[in-house]
Amino acid sequence: MTVEQQTRFRTLKDIPTPDYMSPGGSLCAGCGGLLAVRLFHKVLGPNLVWVNAAGCLTVMVNYPYVPLKSNWLYTAFASAPAGAQGVRDAFDILIQKGKIPAEEDVKVVVLTGDGGAYDIGLQSTSGAMYRNLDFYYLCYDNQAYGNTGFQVSSATPIGSATATTPPTPSEPGGNMFKRKDLFEIWRAHKPPYIATLSSSFAVDFLRKVEKGSKMKGPKLFISLAGCPTGWGYDPRETIREEKLAVDTGIWPLKEAVNGEVKHTYLPRALKPVEEYLSTQARYEHLFRPTKRTEVIRMIQNDVNNYWKMVSKDENVEIRLVGE
Amino acid sequence: MLQGMPSQGYYTRKGGEGVLSGSTLMTGNLAAAWGARLAGVDYVPAYPITPQTEIIETIAKWVRLGQMKGKLVQMDSEHSMLTAAGSASLSGARVFTATSSQGLLYGLEMLYNISGWRAPILLVNVSRGLAAPITLEPDHNDVLAARDSGFLQFHAETCQEVLDLILLGYRVAEDRSVLLPAIVNLDGFYLSFTREKVELPKMDTVSTFLPEYDPPAPLRATKPVSHGATVLSGNLYSYFRYRMHAASLEASEVFRKASAEYGGLFGREYEATEGYMLQDAEYVIVMSNSFTTIGKQVVAKLRERGVAAGLLKLRMLRPFPFDDVAKSLAGRRAVAVFDQNLSPGFGGILYPEILASLYHKKNRPQFVLPVVGGLGGKQLTVQELERVFESLRNGPPTFPDRPDPMYLMREDEFDRAKRNIAIASGGG
Numbered sequence: 084m085t086v087e088q089q090t091r092f093r094t095l096k097d098i099p100t101p102d103y104m105s106p107g108g109s110l111c112a113g114c115g116g117l118l119a120v121r122l123f124h125k126v127l128g129p130n131l132v133w134v135n136a137a138g139c140l141t142v143m144v145n146y147p148y149v150p151l152k153s154n155w156l157y158t159a160f161a162s163a164p165a166g167a168q169g170v171r172d173a174f175d176i177l178i179q180k181g182k183i184p185a186e187e188d189v190k191v192v193v194l195t196g197d198g199g200a201y202d203i204g205l206q207s208t209s210g211a212m213y214r215n216l217d218f219y220y221l222c223y224d225n226q227a228y229g230n231t232g233f234q235v236s237s238a239t240p241i242g243s244a245t246a247t248t249p250p251t252p253s254e255p256g257g258n259m260f261k262r263k264d265l266f267e268i269w270r271a272h273k274p275p276y277i278a279t280l281s282s283s284f285a286v287d288f289l290r291k292v293e294k295g296s297k298m299k300g301p302k303l304f305i306s307l308a309g310c311p312t313g314w315g316y317d318p319r320e321t322i323r324e325e326k327l328a329v330d331t332g333i334w335p336l337k338e339a340v341n342g343e344v345k346h347t348y349l350p351r352a353l354k355p356v357e358e359y360l361s362t363q364a365r366y367e368h369l370f371r372p373t374k375r376t377e378v379i380r381m382i383q384n385d386v387n388n389y390w391k392m393v394s395k396d397e398n399v400e401i402r403l404v405g406e
Numbered sequence: 407m408l409q410g411m412p413s414q415g416y417y418t419r420k421g422g423e424g425v426l427s428g429s430t431l432m433t434g435n436l437a438a439a440w441g442a443r444l445a446g447v448d449y450v451p452a453y454p455i456t457p458q459t460e461i462i463e464t465i466a467k468w469v470r471l472g473q474m475k476g477k478l479v480q481m482d483s484e485h486s487m488l489t490a491a492g493s494a495s496l497s498g499a500r501v502f503t504a505t506s507s508q509g510l511l512y513g514l515e516m517l518y519n520i521s522g523w524r525a526p527i528l529l530v531n532v533s534r535g536l537a538a539p540i541t542l543e544p545d546h547n548d549v550l551a552a553r554d555s556g557f558l559q560f561h562a563e564t565c566q567e568v569l570d571l572i573l574l575g576y577r578v579a580e581d582r583s584v585l586l587p588a589i590v591n592l593d594g595f596y597l598s599f600t601r602e603k604v605e606l607p608k609m610d611t612v613s614t615f616l617p618e619y620d621p622p623a624p625l626r627a628t629k630p631v632s633h634g635a636t637v638l639s640g641n642l643y644s645y646f647r648y649r650m651h652a653a654s655l656e657a658s659e660v661f662r663k664a665s666a667e668y669g670g671l672f673g674r675e676y677e678a679t680e681g682y683m684l685q686d687a688e689y690v691i692v693m694s695n696s697f698t699t700i701g702k703q704v705v706a707k708l709r710e711r712g713v714a715a716g717l718l719k720l721r722m723l724r725p726f727p728f729d730d731v732a733k734s735l736a737g738r739r740a741v742a743v744f745d746q747n748l749s750p751g752f753g754g755i756l757y758p759e760i761l762a763s764l765y766h767k768k769n770r771p772q773f774v775l776p777v778v779g780g781l782g783g784k785q786l787t788v789q790e791l792e793r794v795f796e797s798l799r800n801g802p803p804t805f806p807d808r809p810d811p812m813y814l815m816r817e818d819e820f821d822r823a824k825r826n827i828a829i830a831s832g833g834g
């Protein structure tokens with residue numbers, strides 16, 4: 084079957100109109116995380132339970148106002164996947180025992196930021212994958228602890244300033260650790276489906292969620308979540324920022340079906356990372372007062388090396404920057 | 407579970423694999439497992455820790471043999487275990503789980519969430535002292551760390567009580583006017599691995615006493631709900647906290663009624679506290695959990711010698727039975743509170759709760775003596791308790807000043823500790 088036959092999403096016009104979230108929430112304007120949740124919801128429909136880990140989107144459900152047409156359960160910072168386990172298991176048992184009708188069944192979706200996914204909740208995520216839990220996992224990755232004021236997380240890219248890695252004369256580069264490769268950490272657990280997402284590639288986004296929904300077991304997604312507040316750009320630029328992240332090769336769009344990786348968008352020629360970095364206040368110290376060429380080059384090199392591997396593995400030609 | 411500890415499995419008797427109605431010898435842990443089985447629990451998220459492990463091993467076996475209709479899933483930590491327990495309860499399942507000591511503290515964050523969710527799970531805690539230094543034997547610092555979590559707390563002295571309090575615990579926890587989770591506590595080793603006669607109620611009768619859990623606002627496809635929403639005002643937060651407190655207080659009456667019904671059905675009725683030789687007692691010791699049995703022995707002995715001794719056992723710790731305690735202790739000459747726990751820099755944790763029950767009583771006891779002992783399962787001897795009663799009878803030397811607390815440790819025990827310390831420091 085071709086992709087076209089498998090999917091109901093071909094163009095932007097196919098984005099389903101029903102919305103399961105009402106407008107007017109209490110999050111920052113232009114929040115990329117919220118956008119990801121909205122798109123995700125459109126694919127899965129209303130019959131689901133969001134099992135939430137502490138993060139920016141926790142504040143979205145602000146009593147007595149609930150902007151959702153689905154179920155919501157806030158758990159704790161570290162254990163949303165365990166919460167998903169309890170919900171899934173309970174529904175399975177109660178349906179099996181005939182205590183509730185099958186029509187009441189729900190899809191179970193963990194909703195977490197990168198702090199929950201990469202750091203404090205990694206163990207419970209690993210556990211849920213190990214137990215082959217039939218659930219969805221959506222990480223909105225804004226690359227720092229956004230809700231607490233943008234401190235470094237293990238998803239923060241190298242060179243980014245955060246509230247706890249401020250560039251100083253002794254450490255002018257900001258954060259000097261590289262992001263964890265969460266995609267590969269997940270892949271080592273052999274779940275049936277993993278994908279990276281960005282709302283700026285909405286069709287790709289919807290197709291992946293749709294594809295995952297046809298599989299049983301853990302289905303995990305990391306969505307880039309443009310964060311105007313933390314990254315420092317105008318809220319109206321979220322889609323443009325995310326698209327730049329993809330076009331520079333910083334945010335690869337890919338999936339792994341039963342462990343087999345494939346990129347779903349192959350930029351023929353990468354844009355220089357500088358084009359992306361220079362638009363965000365979190366990287367300002369790389370450009371002002373003096374240009375930190377060595378850090379920018381390091382970031383570019385990492386990106387180049389990544390895509391060199393992709394070219395080889397997937398046998399495609401990709402024009403890199405400065406090589 | 408420790409190596410070599412008996413892991414009593416399942417019972418069959420005439421009538422096949424039906425539940426026993428007669429009495430049989432079993433450990434406290436096995437009695438706890440039976441409690442879960444008879445309650446017909448749907449879901450048991452688990453995680454191993456000594457000395458609780460026998461409970462989940464037993465249930466795992468029953469589930470795999472099809473003798474228990476439900477699911478047991480071993481999680482990746484107690485924190486995850488309790489999260490799954492709470493979320494399954496919010497989905498409408500009757501949930502059972504068990505832990506001890508470090509495990510309870512590792513999951514402590516979730517206890518507050520579960521009570522805030524108003525998810526009436528039942529958690530058995532098999533008490534064990536907290537590290538460091540690491541130990542296996544019991545005291546109550548673990549379960550008392552959960553004191554303020556919103557969980558109801560029932561503490562068992564005997565294996566029979568373990569089972570009965572689990573069934574009663576569910577009934578009270580799931581009552582619409584309560585809807586709070588409950589802990590049933592039993593002492594590690596002293597009760598968890600001690601075999602006693604336990605009468606197993608018939609499953610049919612249990613089902614009438616404890617009908618299926620009917621959750622008020624479960625997660626459902628057709629009627630979506632939100633649980634654990636953010637409240638950004640102290641106003642709302644206070645409101646929900648007060649509501650929880652009121653529900654916990656309400657549990658006293660619900661427990662009383664449920665217990666009367668339980669008594670009618672199974673012949674055993676429980677109160678929030680239990681008096682032992684309290685009538686005309688002038689000197690009373692307050693105790694809880696398995697060491698109460700030693701306390702009762704001492705009281706009986708003293709009575710033989712003509713001393714008007716008595717004992718008050720705390721069975722329900724949350725909600726705190728102020729009135730029962732006051733009624734039982736007011737008018738006594740002197741009272742000792744035996745705390746098998748220690749709040750460093752303060753003393754015993756239950757002591758002030760007893761004082762609070764008595765302060766406004768006109769005929770409150772002349773003095774209330776704080777006693778700390780049994781830490782990390784340190785033996786409690788008859789002689790030590792006799793000394794406690796002696797102090798009560800002699801009265802405080804410097805009344806009305808605060809009575810000096812007693813920290814129990816015999817001289818030979820102290821010497822032994824000293825010798826070990828000498829060995830550790832290269833001497834000895």
Ligand code: SF4
Pocket residue numbers: 110111112113114115116117139140225229230308309310311312313
């Ligand atoms: S801080 Fe960033 S991720 Fe958090 S709500 Fe605001 S824009 Fe969204």
